Amino acid sequence: MLTVKNLEVSYGAIRAVHGITLNVEAGELVTLIGNNGAGKTSTLKAITGVISNVKGSVELNGENITKMPSDKIAAKKMAMVPEGRRVFAGMNVRENLEMGAYLRRDSEVQQDMEKVFTLFPVLKERLKQQAGTLSGGEQQMLAIGRAIMAKPQIILMDEPSLGLAPIVVESIFESIKNINLQGIPILMVEQNVFLALNVADRGYVMENGVIAVEGMSQDLLQNEMVQRVYLGMED
């Protein structure tokens, strides 16, 4: 489905990602974990075309989308839930969801909005409220709902747990799992390694711009290095 090969990302002379290779197959929930500054966000931004200073290749369903501008990539039905949610604060909840469906001309947009409300009922209550006045958790729900509105082939998420209370994080992760179980593949960047590996099928651990370890989630949870560095377990 999504295949990334030897991806390199640079900011001017500084290289943040040193040639990583990863893939997401149909129906999978894959997580890309690692500490601050490991290059996770840069990787997502390169895949979605926000950053253009990249080398290597990104393919979506066999089509090369490397270096395409982000609005063209969105047209290929790749949706993104950006870091820090980035809802349109001055627009209301309904308008934010409509922006998610910006490129759609089909008649099922309204139906999909109802689906979002089934997943996140609080958004329906807040329909006319400006997104900037929502709580952090509600904004995250809105950002995810906005991605669903694109009727995507795949969703990329950048740290959905960022800045949220633990109880909210758990319910967000549950929703993410639900969306994935409905058949939408997801690539999720996370720093909350334990929770991410608990919902994901597979994971990649990123360190200093390279993939350090990869594998099935349950294997990674048992991995000695992952336990020591990311889960804070001593032997």
Add this chain to the structure above:
Amino acid sequence: MFLQQLINGLMLGSVYALIALGYTMVYGVMKFINFAHGDVFMWGAFLGLLSAKFIGPNFIVVLLLTMLLTGVLGVVIERIAYRPLRHAPRLVVTTSAIGMSLILSNLARLLIGSETYPIPKLLAVKGFHLGNALINTTQILTLVTAVVLMLLLQWFINGTRYGKAIRAASEDSETAGLMGISMDQVVMVTFFIGSALGGAAGLLVGMYYDAVYATMGFSAGLKAFTAAILGGIGSIPGAMIGGLILGVVENFGASVLSSYRDGIAFAVMILVLLFKPGGLFNAFIYQKRV
């Protein structure tokens, strides 16, 4: 006297508001001040003059043609002077805008000369008494046209797909791109509408004073820029209200201190910036990054 000043102020203010919308919309989407906008307004007045000569006494058609031509002019300016600098620092784009302004105003002097031209009559001028104030048909037409155009803009920006895309792109262009919104399209539509409104203002001012000349863009542009700052640059309702307030305050001020007319307008702006730096309607109240 009070009513008369209020009417004059509202009429002048509605024109400032129309021009201010061009500054604020472009700033909203591209985060720079399009200093060439005052000259677009002046060219709008000339294009209005040409349209009036060509079409004859049919205000609606002349207005629409003027707006179309000026809108296209704005789009062309963006292609030439701003699009190649899309990812350049804002200061560079602003400098390009100042250059564009010089080119447009000098081009006008070269092609049209330094004379003042009257606009052919598009409707019969009649005066009415409103209490003890006097109001004429041109004033009514100006006010009504400005209000109708602003209502149309409100509808476009809040009620249509493209309008909402412009709002989304003003708030966060990167995320708007992720939604599939094309910045090129948004910028083009923004320049078209902003310039078309400036062109309408040019025609209305030209009709009201019955005078069109090559340097008319400078002071009107500066005043409208002030109105946009006053209302909160980037905010569309801010530009509308800011323009009206500036027009009214300037008129009342000028009735007391007639030789300080322009000074009063800028004093108002300085006061607002001192006490409310984001303007009356801060467009970026939720925004961490600009």
